Amino acid sequence: MxxxxxxxxxxxxxxxxxxxxxxxxxxxxxxxxxxxxxxxxSHYRSAPVDAPGQPDYWNAVVALDTGLxxxxxxxxxxxxxxxxxxxxxxxxxxxxxxxxxxxxGDISLATEELTLPHPRMHLRAFVLAPLAEINSDLQIxxxxxxxALLPSVRDQLIERMD
Numbered sequence: 001m002x003x004x005x006x007x008x009x010x011x012x013x014x015x016x017x018x019x020x021x022x023x024x025x026x027x028x029x030x031x032x033x034x035x036x037x038x039x040x041x042s043h044y045r046s047a048p049v050d051a052p053g054q055p056d057y058w059n060a061v062v063a064l065d066t067g068l069x070x071x072x073x074x075x076x077x078x079x080x081x082x083x084x085x086x087x088x089x090x091x092x093x094x095x096x097x098x099x100x101x102x103x104x105g106d107i108s109l110a111t112e113e114l115t116l117p118h119p120r121m122h123l124r125a126f127v128l129a130p131l132a133e134i135n136s137d138l139q140i141x142x143x144x145x146x147x148a149l150l151p152s153v154r155d156q157l158i159e160r161m162d
Contacts, residue, residue: 005105006066007140010118010127011060011117012098018058019043019161021084021097026062029099034067041130046158049124053107054094058082058161060129061102074114077101101126106139115126117141122149125156133160 001101009029013021030037040062048054062159066073077099084097102118109116121127122143128150131138136147 003106003127004036004067004118006087006105007064007066007070008102008131009064009077009104010098010100010121011062012055012057012100013095013124014048014055015096016085022060025084025097025099026060028083029062029064029077032064032066032068032073032076035073036065037062038065039063039134041133043161044126044130045159045161046126048124049156051072051094059124059126059130059158061127061134063134068100070107070109070116071114073104074101089106100140102131103138103140106141123153125150125153125158128153129158129160 011022013026013078026040029035039144042059044059046057046059080099081099100118101116102113102121108117112149117140122140123135132146138146140146140149
């Protein structure tokens with residue numbers, strides 16, 4: 001790996017065995033070519049957002065250094081989702097595994113396939129709490145430090161599980 005970028009990935013699952021799915025996904029991410037896992041959060045359990053009646057989600061965030069380009073990393077993450085039974089039947093559908101590329105270095109990008117930074121990451125406790133655990137000083141462009149954003153999502157139910 002020559003030129004490396006720091007990427008941040010959110011993981012979530014609420015079908016099957018979500019905790020096991022997150023662990024498998026983290027192991028898969030750590031094995032990706034041109035990637036090195038540098039940090040992982042604890043597991044968190046959160047209530048579904050904009051999807052009443054679904055089971056609670058299990059969530060985590062990982063940081064990795066990668067020599068991949070953003071779209072190549074996104075596609076690799078989507079392959080991990082598919083290998084874990086991910087189906088995209090409708091918006092906010094329950095998931096066996098969801099991997100969201102949150103940020104990729106200092107890149108800002110807006111395409112049909114990928115928007116960086118993730119446009120709603122600053123609004124979600126299930127992203128901010130695990131992200132704060134591994135880097136509370138991380139700056140989300142246009143929104144501020146992760147630690148400073150946490151109070152704005154305190155009404156969202158989330159619990160650290162380990």
